[in-house]
Amino acid sequence: MRLVGNIGLAVALAAVVAGTAVAIAASWGGAYFLPGAAAGILTGAAALLRHRGGRLRAAVAGLAVAAAAVVAAHVAGLPAEPGPATALALAVLVGSVTRVAPVRTVAAVAAAGLAVVAVGAFTHPGWSGAFAVTVFGALAWAGGVLTGGALRLLDARRLAAVAAVRRDERLTIARELHDVVAHHVTGIVVQAQAAQLVARKDPAKAGESFAGIEAAGAEALAAVRRVVGLLRDEESADPGAWGVAAGPERIADLVSRFERVGPAVHLQLPPHEDQWPAEVTGAVHRVVQESLTNVARHATHASNVTVALSEVDRTVTFRVADDGAGGPPGVHSGYGIVGMRERVEALGGTLSAGPRPGGGWQVDGTLPLPGPGPVAG
Template sequence: MNVPDRPPGRARVAADAALGAVFAAALAVWAAAIADSWGGGYWRFDCAAGAVVCLIALVRRRDRLRAAVAGLAVAAAAILVARFAQLPGEPGPAMALALSVLVGSAIRALPVLPAGAVAAGGFAVAAGSLAAHKTSPGVPAVIVLNGTGWLAAVAIGLGLRLLDARRRAIAEKVRRDERLELARELHDVVAHHITGIVVQAQAGRLVARKHPEKVEGSLAGIEAAGSDALAAMRRVVGLLRDADDAAPATPGPEQLSELVRRFDGHGPAVRLRLPDGESVWPPEVTSTVYRVVQESLTNIARHAPQARSVTVSVAQDRQAVTVEVVDDAPPVAARHHHRGGYGLAGMRERVEALGGTLCAGPRLEAGWSVVATLPVPAGEPR
C-alpha cells in the first residue's frame, strides 16, 4: 500500500478546484450532446458514472493505486452496462479525462510493477470501449477520445516520472557532496586545534628543562587549547549531526527551524524569518538554501565568536528564493581571510550551478553578510 501524500497546499487545492471545474463542464457538455442526439434520459447514466470516476480522480492523492483501480473498475462496468442496455458508448469525455488523470498519476508516482499494471488496465479499458462499439451517434468520437487520453496519460506520466527521478538523483548527489563537506569540516577543526596542542606540548618540554617553575603555565595553555578544540568540535558536530542534515528531503524551508534551534545552543542567538504560507521548492533548491544557512552559521560559530546575534531571512517570489544570513560581530582583519575559504567557494559553485547568485562580505557598520538568490522553476508537481 502506498503512503498517502502530504496535505495539499494552496497550489494543490487550486489545481484540484480547476480540475473539478473542467470535469463538471465536460459532464454538462456531453449530457447536452447525448440529450440532443439520443433524446430522453439517456444522459443520466453517463453523468452518474462519469461523476463517480471524476470524484475518484480528485481524491487520488490519498492512495493512487486504489484510486486508479477503482476508477478503471467503474469504467469497465460502465462499458458493459452501456453495451447491454443499449446506452451511449462509454467512457464519455469526462470519464475519459478522469481516467487519464488517474493513470498518469499512477504511472508517475507508483513503483514500476503497480504503475505498469495500471497502464495495462487503462489500455484494457480503451480496448474494451472499442470492442463494445456498436454503431450509434457520437460513439466513434468517444473511442478516439479514450485512446488519445490513454496515450497522453502514459506519455505525461512517464515524462514526469523521469523528471522526478532526475530531481531525486540531484538531491542524492547533494547528499554525497554534503557528507564529503562534513568530513572536510571536521578535518579542518581537528587539524587546526590539535596542531596548536602539539606545538604547546613541544614548547612545554623545553620549558620543563630550562624553567621548571613555568611548567604550570604551559600546562594551562595546553588545557585551554584542548578546551577550545572540544568547543569547536561540539559546535560543528552540533550543526552537522548526521547525514540527513546535509540535504533535507522536504520541499520547503521547514528544516531550517531545526537547524537554527541547534545552533542557538552553540553560538549567538539567531532570529529566523521565513516566507508566509507554504513554500514548495524543488529538492535541489531546498538543499542549497539549507546548505547556505548551514555553512554561514558554521562560519559564524568558528570565526565570529564575538557575534551577539544572527538574522536568517528567507524570502520568496514567483521567480526566486532569496536567503540572507547577517551577524553583528565587530570587524576583525584576520576573520576576512577565514570567511573567504573553500566553504564560501563551495557555496558559490552550488548556487551558480542552479543559475543563482551569491554575495558575501563584511558589512559597512559591523558583521558579515551572505546573500544567495536561487531561481525557482515555474510549475511544481501536483
C-alpha cells in the same frame, strides 16, 4: 496547490458531464445520458479522492466503474463508453499512478486503462459517434501516461538534486570539523608532550607549558563554537568562507600559532591577498592549516617549513613544504588530503601532495580567481 488542482478538475469534469449529457439528449433523446453521466461522476469522484484513499485504490475503483459502464452500454444499447468524462477521470487516475507507483504497477494500471478504451471501441462498431468517443478516450489515456511519466522524471531529478545538495553539505561539514578539530587538538597534544619533558627537566617552567595548553584548548573551543554557529546560521550559505575571515593576518596568525609548537615557518604572502573572494581565502586557509597540522603530527624532525602564496594572472598558487624525514605515514588513507583536494577542485583548482625529491613533504596547488581584475605579482 493540490486544492486548486482538485477544484479545477472538478469544474472540468462537471463541464464535460453536462456537455455530454446535452449532446446525448439532443441526438438520442430521453434519459440515455444518465448511465454515462453516472459513470463519469463516479470515476471523477475517484480521481478527486485519489490523494485520500491511495492512488492505486482510486485507479482500481475508477477502472472498475469504467469497465462496468462499457459492459452495461453494450448490453443495454446505450451510448458508447467510456464517455468523455469517464475518459478524463481515468487519464487523471492513470497519470497519478504513473507518477509514483513501482514500474510493474504502472504497467498494469496503464494496460488496464488502455484495455477499457479498446473494449469500448469494439462493443459499438459502426455506431454514430463511437469512433470520436474512442479517439478521445485513447488520447486522454496517452496524455495521462505521458504526463505522469514526465512528472515522475521531474520528481526523480528533484530528489537527485536534493540528495546531491545534502551530500555536499555533509562533506562540507565533515571537512570543516576535521580541519578545526585535527588542527587544534594536534597543537594541544604536541604541547602536552613538550610539557612532560619540561616538567621532568625543569618543573619550575612547566607552568608556561600548561598555560600554552590552556590557550590552545580555548582556541579549539572557540573554533568549534564558530563552526557550530555557522552551521546553525541559515544566512551563511557560502561553505567556502566558513571559519575564515578575509584579511592577510589570518594566514599569519595561523603560522604564528603553529610556530608555538612546531618549527619555524618561512612565510611568503602576495600583496593583494586581502582582495581575494571569501571562498578562495577560505580554501587557501584550510589547505595551509591542514598541511601545517600534518607537519606537526608526522614530520616531527622537520626544522624548516615554507608557506608560499602568490597570485599571477588571476590564479592563486600555494605551496606548503617541510624538510622532515619523508612524508606523513598513511596520509593517503586519511581524510585530510582528500578534504583539501575536494575544497580546491570544487573551486576549479588543482592540488597535489607528495614527498619532496630532497626529503620532506610538499603540498602544491592552484586556485583561479573569478572575474577580471588587475594582475598582481
